[in-house]
Amino acid sequence: MNHQEVREFCEARGIMALAQPTQYTPKVKPDFSFRKEHVVELVGFWCMGEIGMMLRGPSGCGKTALVEQFHAAMNYPLLQPMTHARTEAPDLNGQIIPSEGGFKYVYGLLVLAARYGLSVFLDEYNVMDSSVTTSLNPILEGGKFEIPETGETIFPKEGFRVFAACNPNDKGLGFFGRNEEDASNKERFWVVEFGYPTPDQEVPIVSTILKSVFDDSTADTYAQKMVEVANRIRQQYMGESGAANALEVTMSTRTLRRWAKGITVFGGQGGSANPITFTLARALTNNAPRESRDAIHEIVKDIFGATA
Incomplete structure (x- = not known):
């Protein structure tokens, strides 16, 4: 399927594309080809109203590209914070940083996505420490997010979705530095297994x-x-x-x-x-x-x- 076919497939099922891309919409890759079974998975996830989707599969099989190009096809914004082994919860949620004349609070992309009802993509999800991923449990269920530094309480707006991509936690497959996810965190995701194309x-x-x-x-x-x-x-x-x-x-x-x-x-x-x-x-x-x-x-x- 190409981008136009994906858009038509979604709109026929009540998922309407935006008229124009936003500044946070990924760029369209014209030569990208969607596998229909993956589009069906995304549409079903969207229609269910779930918040978290986890994509599991070997490196380079198209997990990241699928999420990016689906949002590109629909002109939807997709926020993509950097994630790595040293990522801490404030990197995703927000933190106080020095600014001219003092300090200021800067919202993390995860919280911004929740506030405005956007999608956020967390790549290499299981490289992050489990203490970080489990801190996301409340927001993955649509619960409130407290910001002590500002006294704010943020409830995720409709449209907020979290996509997390994982490579196998298996050194035998050549993947090192992956952590075993906490069971309570894993059960908050709709999980899709990926393999290489036929x-x-x-x-x-x-x-x-x-x-x-x-x-x-x-x-x-x-x-x-x-x-x-x-x-x-x-x-x-x-x-x-x-x-x-x-x-x-x-x-x-x-x-x-x-x-x-x-x-x-x-x-x-x-x-x-x-x-x-x-x-x-x-x-x-x-x-x-x-x-x-x-x-x-x-x-x-x-x-x-x-x-x-």
Whole structure:
């Protein structure tokens, strides 16, 4: 689905788009393709009147892009505070900071979203300490938020929604620094599990990028082979494979797109390097241990044949 189709799908179900984007509306990415099952999830969540949605899945599978581009399609504002291992509750809620002539209270983006009935997106949610995430429990249920510094009491306005994205808390999958969320916090979210797109969904994503420089037939052929490479890597990744020689890196849809973009740029440069392997190295394998790097390039040779 494209952005217009998403807008029409939503409006047919009573979720009306804004006439114009706001200053906080994410920019539209024209080449972004929505998976219908994800749009259905978002529409159902919207219609239920829930506040919190948690999106779980591996890195680079499209969690962040889905939330951003859904808001872009509907012209809705989306506030996105920075979140990391050192994030504290005042970073999200608000705090007193020095200002000219004294001090002033600055509202955090989470509280601003609640006050004005906006969406807020918390990426890398389970990197934050559980003491921070559990402090959000009352507001995730629509409860009041007290600001002792100003004496204010804020009740979330209709339209307030919290989207939280998490990678798996699993070192075996290569994800470090993730915290186990508190049970009381987890139960306040509508939770959606994400995986990588199917080949039928992923090939058009890659092909669209390649068609900017290649004819349709060449782009489609390359896209099919590149997605086959990605899925072979995922199957042999140590998080999915129990084999002793399992790969130590995997290929996300984000990396696959970067590889495709690299080919469109370097494929026409006329250099001596093969653009398929040259760009793959920079998109993925230069960060891989030697054994995995060599194995991945063998996969590419097996699938692409002489062209690699």
